[in-house]
Amino acid sequence: MDDGLPASGAQDGTVGKALDVLDMVASKGRPVRFTDLLAEGRFPKATLYRLLQTLTNQGMLAFDPERQSYAPGMRLVRLAHSAWRQSSLAPIARPHVDALAAAVGETIHLAQLDTGQVLYVDKRNARQPVEMFSQAGKVGPAYCTGVGKAMLAWLEPAELASVLARQSFHRFTDYTLDSPEALMAELAAIRARGFAFDREEHEPGIICVALPILTRGERVLGALSVTSTTARTTLTALEALVPRIRDTAARIAAEAESWRFPEQDTKGGR
Amino acid sequence: MDDGLPASGAQDGTVGKALDVLDMVASKGRPVRFTDLLAEGRFPKATLYRLLQTLTNQGMLAFDPERQSYAPGMRLVRLAHSAWRQSSLAPIARPHVDALAAAVGETIHLAQLDTGQVLYVDKRNARQPVEMFSQAGKVGPAYCTGVGKAMLAWLEPAELASVLARQSFHRFTDYTLDSPEALMAELAAIRARGFAFDREEHEPGIICVALPILTRGERVLGALSVTSTTARTTLTALEALVPRIRDTAARIAAEAESWRFPEQDTKGGR
DNA sequence: CTTTTGGTTCCAATATGTGAAACTTGGTTT
């Protein structure tokens, strides 16, 4: 529930501001009144008002006249459907994730990195039917989740630095790595080892193994994790699953590459 | 696969144009190159170029430098997650839909009306695991689906007129109602009967029963349908499920109302 | 009845967005 997104950064033009407002509305997890947004102090009254109006009659926001409040609009859901299908790994990965889920019988997460945060794009629950969208689209911290660390570990130094700067290093549990230095050391270990653990760093009792999904050129596409609880299993037991997960990750990567770059073999560099 | 969204309508300011571009990119189901968009003729070169840049570095679009193409960006997925949780019926309806799915063992759809189109916000497959997001967020025609007609039938005249104007009346099958008049007659019948059928109007072999989800004041919140095939069942058999579906719809409506308007009883009118 | 709170509209100043045309860039053709 703790969030704290550290502002978006540069804002280009009116469009940038409008999207900023959209984020403001979305990030409060509930319908917001005009005043709530105004109180944020990011925009003057009239400006905010106009932006809200524009977004509303574009369907990006929904205005509830009874409660006089704004909420993210359904047009976003429509657009996101396209985004998910086209830009995420999920559609490509699905069959492989299914197979993995069937094989290991534990909760699987498929994630990508977005703006320095972990974005879950697909999920399989242990036994019960999939939890849909309510899980896909969710974001989480990168520095204290298995998938997050797995991706960070293979980032290029420049990219890593920029991502690192965005981490809040909030101490969720006693095991949370709460400094860039601690994280850097951990990332080196992960890179050496080839996979990441989550040792109850985000939620007490929750542990996982995670592997990055890498292109042949070692560019990070996403990450895959198997999650369980300390009550049910141990890190050592989870580690036994690594080969299976690695295989799945490799298949996904291969397919993603051949799907996005139909032919490209003779070309050398990145 | 046939689509044909009849343009968005009024475009307010730069933001409107930017969102238009976003739609253009999203509506092609694949990565698009600059020229493809330019060919659409909606915007002059330089303008389109700038809009694309803005959207891209806002994360609303993703640019693939290798293929030189644009696709909807992951920021949309993040935003849509909020939208789905806050503005859709799905989170409220979930337990009820689950129960219904367990009871009837057929495919269930939960839909809402958006811009004159049916927007599926949740789905349960008959037995096999849910088909995820690839279904939630999908849009379909209103005039030839069970959920669509169920919602249209309870719309206020003014609203109905505006929705009607947006229908393409494409003839998907021999049974598709392909004129406003035919549809109006059908809607009257549906209103009288209390529920809607889909008699293979959208896809051959696919039939369903659908009921609207209405507030106490008969305002349309969404619709719920049970779908099957002519091979497996008949309309008459589906009709037997109506009481069960009606009950589910009522529960969802009740919860939606009490959730969105915590207390409000003495107030008279709409 | 006055005041406050929350929301909407005005309007002149100006920052922003516009788009025709000129310019690169990288790949073809002659």
Added chain:
DNA sequence: AAACCAAGTTTCACATATTGGAACCAAAAG
């Protein structure tokens, strides 16, 4: 190679949309 495209990028004078302080209005509170 030189000449030629086509696709993508940048420029720049001009127009327009955006800005935000302040005035305004409505409904609730005092």
